[in-house]
Amino acid sequence: EEPATNAPALWGSPTVDNGACCKTLGEVRGNIDRLDREIVRLMAERGRYVHEAARFKANPAQVEAPERAEAVVKKAMALADADGLSPKVAEAAYRAMVRAFIDYEQGIFAAAASRGDAPWRNS
Numbered sequence: 422e423e424p425a426t427n428a429p430a431l432w433g434s435p436t437v438d439n440g441a442c443c444k445t446l447g448e449v450r451g452n453i454d455r456l457d458r459e460i461v462r463l464m465a466e467r468g469r470y471v472h473e474a475a476r477f478k479a480n481p482a483q484v485e486a487p488e489r490a491e492a493v494v495k496k497a498m499a500l501a502d503a504d505g506l507s508p509k510v511a512e513a514a515y516r517a518m519v520r521a522f523i524d525y526e527q528g529i530f531a532a533a534a535s536r537g538d539a540p541w542r543n544s
């Protein structure tokens with residue numbers, strides 16, 4: 422069954438905010454929900470720039486820029502390490518996110534090309 426959200430912790434001592442948080446799993450999840458709002462807002466902003474990046478690509482093969490994608494992942498891992506986030510968590514999250522943005526950008530490019538906007542023709 423799922424853990425109770427209003428019961429005290431079962432072991433250890435609180436680690437966040439110099440031990441001020443957290444007294445219940447509900448309090449933990451309230452903070453995770455607050456951060457997810459920010460993360461999604463930032464991802465939406467990131468997505469608008471990924472959309473913009475498509476305008477600089479001459480053909481669908483250019484959308485997936487593997488060297489840049491790898492550099493983005495490696496940078497996130499280094500930033501994570503400096504910020505106290507597990508680099509493995511950052512790597513997995515960034516690989517999945519960049520993959521999803523590549524698919525998104527491919528869709529943006531394909532739609533522009535089929536409108537006759539992007540100056541690239543399939544065949």
Ligand SMILES: O=C(O)C(=O)C[C@]1(C(=O)O)C=C[C@@H](O)C=C1
Pocket residue numbers: 471474475484485486487489490493519522523526
């Ligand atoms: O930098 C680009 O060319 C982008 O299209 C952005 C982005 C990214 O999400 O950071 C997406 C696709 C490429 O694989 C590389 C990076």
